[in-house]
Amino acid sequence: xxxxxxxxxxSTHGVLRVALELDGETIVAAKPIIGYLHTGMEKQxxxxxxxxxxxxxxxMDYLAPLSNNxxxxxxxxxxxxxxxxxxxxxxxxxxxxxxxINSHCVWLGTHALDIGAMTVFxxxxxxxxxxLTLQDMVCGARMTASYxxxxxxxxxxxxxxxxxxxxxxDAMPAHIDEYEQLLSKNPIWMGRTKExxxxxxxxxxxxxxxxxxxxxxxxxxxLRKAQPYSGYDHYDFEVPVxxxxxxxxxxxxxxxxxxxxxxxADQAIRRIREIGPGDYRLRDYKYVLPPKEDVKTxxxxxxxxxxxxxHGFFPPVGEAYQAVExxxxxxxxxxxxxxxxxxxxxxxxxxxxxxxxxxxxxxxxRLVADVIAAIGSLDIVLGEIDR
Amino acid sequence: xxxxxxxxxxxxxxxxLRARFPGxxxxxxxxxxxxELILFVPAASIVEVCAFLRDDPELDFAMLSFVAGVDYxxxxxxxxxxxxxLSLSRNARLHLKVQLPGENPRVPxxxxxxxxxxxxxxxxxxxxxIEFTGHPDLTRILLPEDWVGWPLRKDxxxxxxxxxxxxxxPRRTKPSPExxxxxxxxxxxxxx
Numbered sequence: 001x002x003x004x005x006x007x008x009x010x011s012t013h014g015v016l017r018v019a020l021e022l023d024g025e026t027i028v029a030a031k032p033i034i035g036y037l038h039t040g041m042e043k044q045x046x047x048x049x050x051x052x053x054x055x056x057x058x059x060m061d062y063l064a065p066l067s068n069n070x071x072x073x074x075x076x077x078x079x080x081x082x083x084x085x086x087x088x089x090x091x092x093x094x095x096x097x098x099x100x101i102n103s104h105c106v107w108l109g110t111h112a113l114d115i116g117a118m119t120v121f122x123x124x125x126x127x128x129x130x131x132l133t134l135q136d137m138v139c140g141a142r143m144t145a146s147y148x149x150x151x152x153x154x155x156x157x158x159x160x161x162x163x164x165x166x167x168x169x170d171a172m173p174a175h176i177d178e179y180e181q182l183l184s185k186n187p188i189w190m191g192r193t194k195e196x197x198x199x200x201x202x203x204x205x206x207x208x209x210x211x212x213x214x215x216x217x218x219x220x221x222x223l224r225k226a227q228p229y230s231g232y233d234h235y236d237f238e239v240p241v242x243x244x245x246x247x248x249x250x251x252x253x254x255x256x257x258x259x260x261x262x263x264x265a266d267q268a269i270r271r272i273r274e275i276g277p278g279d280y281r282l283r284d285y286k287y288v289l290p291p292k293e294d295v296k297t298x299x300x301x302x303x304x305x306x307x308x309x310x311h312g313f314f315p316p317v318g319e320a321y322q323a324v325e326x327x328x329x330x331x332x333x334x335x336x337x338x339x340x341x342x343x344x345x346x347x348x349x350x351x352x353x354x355x356x357x358x359x360x361x362x363x364x365x366r367l368v369a370d371v372i373a374a375i376g377s378l379d380i381v382l383g384e385i386d387r
Numbered sequence: 388x389x390x391x392x393x394x395x396x397x398x399x400x401x402x403x404l405r406a407r408f409p410g411x412x413x414x415x416x417x418x419x420x421x422x423e424l425i426l427f428v429p430a431a432s433i434v435e436v437c438a439f440l441r442d443d444p445e446l447d448f449a450m451l452s453f454v455a456g457v458d459y460x461x462x463x464x465x466x467x468x469x470x471x472x473l474s475l476s477r478n479a480r481l482h483l484k485v486q487l488p489g490e491n492p493r494v495p496x497x498x499x500x501x502x503x504x505x506x507x508x509x510x511x512x513x514x515x516x517i518e519f520t521g522h523p524d525l526t527r528i529l530l531p532e533d534w535v536g537w538p539l540r541k542d543x544x545x546x547x548x549x550x551x552x553x554x555x556x557p558r559r560t561k562p563s564p565e566x567x568x569x570x571x572x573x574x575x576x577x578x579x
Contacts, residue, residue, distance in 0.1 A: 034528065034529065035527075035528060035529040035530060035531070038529040038530060040538060042514075042539060043538055043539050043543075043545060044545070047545050078422050079420060079422065080420075081420065081422075205449050205450050205475070206449075206501060206502050206503065207502055207503045208450055208451055208452065208453075208501065208503030219475070221475050226478050227478065315420065316419050316420035317418060317419060317420060318418050318419060318420025318421045318422065319416075319418075319420070319421050319422065319423060319425065320420070320422040320423065321422075321423055321471065321480070321482070323452070330452065332452065332453070332471075334453075334455060334469070334471070336457060337420065344457075345455075345457045345458075347453065347455040347469070349452060349453040349471070353506065354453070354503060354506070354507075357502075357503060357505065357506050386529055387529075
């Protein structure tokens with residue numbers, strides 16, 4: 001029997017459709033069918049300047065917009081051969097780690113809700129609200145941040161914001177303990193996730209899985225450690241890995257990652273304080289907008305402002321690929337520049353798109369109810385898969 | 388800039404490839420702002436090269452990060468396919484490129500080497516109409532099955548087009564004249 005799960009099924013996290021080939025209640029084959037959210041972002045990017053594409057990236061992984069901003073900006077910076085100032089880098093690290101906590105909170109809440117544990121959802125949403133307020137304070141948007149720019153940040157962090165971040169970070173370990181108390185030793189949770197949807201390390205690598213999906217299978221691979229960017233080599237943190245690669249392992253990896261993110265965020269706050277007030281974006285006005293105050297007083301700044309807003313910046317002819325460790329895995333942007341202010345080609349390497357390919361292997365020979373747990377444990381975002 | 392590969396590995400990759408495939412045309416892409424190690428490989432030998440790079444114990448490119456198509460209209464060869472390889476044990480990235488003609492672009496599939504190529508190649512087929520011969524399921528992945536055309540080709544227009552779906556307006560067989568008057572169809576290509 002063929003059964004369609006989705007595209008309107010609430011536990012497919014958006015508009016994913018899975019065509020299940022069933023024998024009784026056992027799954028013979030599963031085929032994910034995607035594309036319901038396709039908006040042609042890669043095509044649109046070819047008609048926009050680099051800066052104009054940043055808001056587009058928010059809409060890919062809308063649970064971690066800042067990670068997408070970061071990957072985009074780092075790739076463009078690599079193409080230009082520039083680097084953001086230290087203060088901007090530390091703020092970027094702080095915000096992307098808080099974003100990771102937020103993304104994992106959404107994942108944990110919805111994953112638990114799918115399996116039937118409703119309480120966790122409300123706890124997670126409480127912390128998500130806390131993060132969204134912080135994000136709102138810094139850039140004025142709760143969902144679509146667009147806060148990072150090529151060469152730094154769009155504006156400096158507001159006064160008193162770091163104290164609020166510190167309070168959030170200090171409170172987080174106790175909240176993670178709460179989640180763990182509700183789930184980690186919960187017999188129903190363990191029954192629904194232990195030995196469910198297993199993925200061997202060999203399959204995970206062959207299928208290109210990254211992020212917690214790969215680490216859950218016991219492969220210690222984290223781009224923050226392996227290929228550090230934004231000064232991640234200065235931060236002290238561990239990379240949690242699983243052992244057998246089932247849904248429970250992936251759960252454990254993400255929960256422990258939240259603790260590590262708390263640690264990194266704590267260090268980042270200290271680092272920002274150490275660096276003190278300073279440039280939040282480069283003063284290279286060929287690529288970066290001059291400060292707004294200067295535009296009103298200096299003719300030269302006005303010209304730079306006008307040129308960058310009207311034309312965009314002109315990168316050299318070349319190619320660059322930069323990947324970051326987003327909450328879902330390796331998120332990369334590949335730019336091909338022909339020397340004009342618009343990229344000739346922008347390729348997005350979306351982690352959810354690749355990770356979803358492991359679903360058929362995970363659920364083969366298992367029960368329909370396990371598909372829900374498998375999809376939940378993959379932590380996919382359809383905006384990023386379909387782009 | 389972050390140094391990805393250990394020192395000397397870039398030369399080592401080229402060296403090993405040349406030793407293994409002596410007659411093959413292998414060319415490194417150079418340019419002022421080419422920030423990656425990019426090697427051009429003939430389309431016919433892409434599968435062998437990939438299998439070698441994966442199985443070679445010294446290089447060990449166990450993972451394929453992504454596959455992407457590129458359209459260089461009006462240049463000939465018009466299309467390129469980029470393969471982004473990742474070696475977990477050596478902590479290195481390598482990009483392979485294949486150039487394809489504008490007429491009937493086709494290249495052998497690497498799904499046999501890395502199963503992850505399956506969806507990436509479907510995406511490149513979907514966007515550019517590049518045929519991956521031997522692919523187990525070469526169908527559209529992101530666009531609807533009945534879509535006509537290859538949207539990411541440079542001669543494919545962005546907007547100002549007739550609506551593709553009229554399922555909720557059954558009486559309308561063609562777009563209304565007003566629609567065309569408001570926005571004349573103008574094909575914009577960014578050909579150099």
